[in-house]
Amino acid sequence: MKYVTPELIEKLKSTFPKAVESVGEFRQEVTVTVKKEFLIDFMRFLKVDKDFQMDMLVDLTAVDYPERNPRFVVVYHLRSLSKRHNLRVKCWAEGEELPSVVDIWKTAEWTEREVYEMFGIRFLGRELKKLLLPQRYPYFPLRKDFPLEGYEEPCEVWDWE
Amino acid sequence: MGKEKADLVLNMGPQHPSTHGVLRLILELKGEKIVNADTVIGYVHRGVEKLAENRKYLQVLPVFDRVDYVSASSNELGFVLAVEKLLGIEKEVPERAQYLRVIMAELTRISSHLLWLGTHALELGAMSVFLYAFREREKVLDLFEEIAGGRLHTGYMRIGGVACDATPKFLEELRDFLNFFPKKIDEYETLLTENRIWLSRTKGVGVIDKETAVNWGITGPTLRAAGCDYDVRKYYPYCVYDRLDFEVPVFDGGDVYDRYRVRMEEMRQSVRIIEQCLEQMPEGAVKIDDPQVILPPKQDVYNTMVGLIQHFELVIHGIKPPPGEVYAAVEGPRGELGYYIVSDGSDKPYRLRIRPPSLINIAIMPELLKGHYVADVISIIGSLDPLMGEVDR
Numbered sequence: 001m002k003y004v005t006p007e008l009i010e011k012l013k014s015t016f017p018k019a020v021e022s023v024g025e026f027r028q029e030v031t032v033t034v035k036k037e038f039l040i041d042f043m044r045f046l047k048v049d050k051d052f053q054m055d056m057l058v059d060l061t062a063v064d065y066p067e068r069n070p071r072f073v074v075v076y077h078l079r080s081l082s083k084r085h086n087l088r089v090k091c092w093a094e095g096e097e098l099p100s101v102v103d104i105w106k107t108a109e110w111t112e113r114e115v116y117e118m119f120g121i122r123f124l125g126r127e128l129k130k131l132l133l134p135q136r137y138p139y140f141p142l143r144k145d146f147p148l149e150g151y152e153e154p155c156e157v158w159d160w161e
Numbered sequence: 162m163g164k165e166k167a168d169l170v171l172n173m174g175p176q177h178p179s180t181h182g183v184l185r186l187i188l189e190l191k192g193e194k195i196v197n198a199d200t201v202i203g204y205v206h207r208g209v210e211k212l213a214e215n216r217k218y219l220q221v222l223p224v225f226d227r228v229d230y231v232s233a234s235s236n237e238l239g240f241v242l243a244v245e246k247l248l249g250i251e252k253e254v255p256e257r258a259q260y261l262r263v264i265m266a267e268l269t270r271i272s273s274h275l276l277w278l279g280t281h282a283l284e285l286g287a288m289s290v291f292l293y294a295f296r297e298r299e300k301v302l303d304l305f306e307e308i309a310g311g312r313l314h315t316g317y318m319r320i321g322g323v324a325c326d327a328t329p330k331f332l333e334e335l336r337d338f339l340n341f342f343p344k345k346i347d348e349y350e351t352l353l354t355e356n357r358i359w360l361s362r363t364k365g366v367g368v369i370d371k372e373t374a375v376n377w378g379i380t381g382p383t384l385r386a387a388g389c390d391y392d393v394r395k396y397y398p399y400c401v402y403d404r405l406d407f408e409v410p411v412f413d414g415g416d417v418y419d420r421y422r423v424r425m426e427e428m429r430q431s432v433r434i435i436e437q438c439l440e441q442m443p444e445g446a447v448k449i450d451d452p453q454v455i456l457p458p459k460q461d462v463y464n465t466m467v468g469l470i471q472h473f474e475l476v477i478h479g480i481k482p483p484p485g486e487v488y489a490a491v492e493g494p495r496g497e498l499g500y501y502i503v504s505d506g507s508d509k510p511y512r513l514r515i516r517p518p519s520l521i522n523i524a525i526m527p528e529l530l531k532g533h534y535v536a537d538v539i540s541i542i543g544s545l546d547p548l549m550g551e552v553d554r
Contacts, residue, residue: 001397001488026485027246055375059488059516063503075501077488077516081375081391088488107378110524118210132203132553141211148215 003030004085008051016042031088033073039091040099046078046087047104054078054087057105060112062093062119066144070094072121076101093121100126118142167196171535175204179284179539182549184523190535198530200523206553213513217479218244218320219456221510226314228515229551232273233311234265235493237318242399243489243500244320247482254449258322259400260442264335265308265317266400266491267431267438271342272301273494274424278349281421281543285362290352297345300338307331320480321455322448336439339432346428353421363418367529367541370415377525381496381518382427383545386420388413393492405437417544424546454480479508495519495546515554519547 012032013020019038024031034042046054058077065071076089091098100123102108110131112123117130120140130137139146167189175183183204189197209228213221225240226233245251279294302312308331309315309324317324353359369379374387384391392409394402410426412419448455452471461468484506490499496518503512522545530538 001490027249027487029487031486057378058490058497059378059499059501059514059521061501061514063512075514077499077501081389084396086488088486105378106373106376107521107524109377110520114520132206134203141208146211148211 002085004087033090053080057107062115064144097122099124102126193534195530198527209554217508232269232494233315234269239491239498239500241318241320243502246487246489255446256443257445258447260438261323263400264438267434270431270494272298274428277546284539326447366417366537368416378521382423385411386423387415393490405434407434417540420544481508517551519551523547
């Protein structure tokens with residue numbers, strides 16, 4: 001898979017000198033970590049800038065690091081269909097909250113709901129409902145402290161509407 | 162569309178024969194028109210991502226057979242490619258294994274599209290297509306059984322190769338299949354492509370334009386029917402797809418009919434790909450020569466000390482990739498199937514995310530259904546081809 005070139009990363013750094021926390025590369029895959037307060041501007045720039053043209057949000061997910069603070073990192077996989085390059089953007093969810101990117105890419109409509117129900121990260125500026133789990137389910141199953149076997153839920157959790 | 166007042170709320174599913182599993186739709190109707198729609202999913206949520214975090218890399222493979230249970234080989238292929246990328250051994254996998262993987266992936270595409278064609282046509286009232294499509298799908302499943310032992314859950318891919326070499330009987334039966342199958346595709350097309358009822362049920366129904374499709378992250382046949390040529394096999398070739406000559410069918414209507422045409426053409430291209438694979442496939446090993454990654458042959462385990470130790474080491478300690486994160490994708494029958502793996506250097510994935518094409522493709526459905534008639538709901542769901550096992554995981 002082709003990822004963005006180092007020149008483009010330099011361009012990102014010069015456009016957002018304060019936003020880019022770090023740039024990592026592993027197996028030719030480039031990851032950029034941005035600060036939460038710049039996230040929306042950063043994403044909008046990636047979508048509209050003519051060198052990037054990231055018109056597709058391939059996937060949105062999160063990773064839980066219980067011993068760290070902030071605990072969760074949200075991972076965005078971006079792609080440009082015309083330039084054929086990819087970029088992974090990460091953003092630490094301080095206070096377990098992040099601004100929503102659903103206005104930029106509609107893919108986030110369901111994937112953000114899934115991250116919310118699985119990790120408990122709230123996305124601001126949109127309506128959030130659980131996607132796969134019952135609405136009244138009290139736990140966040142993909143957190144590392146949730147046991148594999150789960151908890152025995154009281155019956156009233158299962159809302160059949 | 163503004164908020165129209167509904168005069169009837171219709172609950173469709175989750176137990177409904179034409180929702181491809183357990184998809185529930187709450188439709189607000191005004192007369193026969195849908196003014197608002199809501200989807201409820203999660204009925205077969207099994208927590209596959211959580212399960213994967215608690216299993217070793219070797220143990221986790223069979224779980225993915227059950228994610229998209231009608232295209233098991235594609236799911237496995239995506240996962241083994243991701244782990245190989247994580248280990249940095251993707252160049253060392255023997256060529257014969259790469260060709261066998263492509264053959265299996267394309268056979269899976271054929272079997273999945275045949276299942277889709279049969280059920281989709283059945284839902285729209287063309288009963289006979291269902292019988293024909295399942296007749297041919299049976300042949301594909303027999304091929305799976307011959308090479309892998311399993312008909313649906315093949316379990317054929319391995320990290321660093323494939324489980325076993327193709328038997329002569331498999332290759333012979335596969336050639337037979339490739340000879341007669343293109344004629345069968347033509348046969349299905351005579352039943353449907355110019356059928357007036359089929360046309361009026363599918364043409365101009367459920368139109369998604371290119372920009373909307375890209376914005377919603379839609380991939381696979383649905384995106385290609387909307388006029389975008391994105392196909393992982395062409396954009397980011399994996400295995401040996403860069404050596405194979407095939408076309409990616411693209412239509413620009415974006416409706417149910419064009420999705421049907423894309424899938425029919427894809428089956429023809431899959432036949433072409435498999436034919437080339439059979440021609441080009443070299444002799445040789447089908448597994449990587451690395452005891453750190455792949456289990457030694459049973460013969461060695463039973464008869465030699467070294468084999469026994471290697472087997473023991475690998476089973477107890479597992480594969481330990483370096484810390485890092487990778488994303489690898491394959492073109493599954495439903496679209497881009499991606500695996501994002503975060504490794505912390507242990508023998509289990511720290512985080513494993515499946516990018517399910519079905520889930521992301523049907524997210525548009527509440528928007529798409531608005532303004533359509535109730536009868537079109539079935540044709541739209543069918544044409545998006547969601548598989549609920551994959552939607553819910």
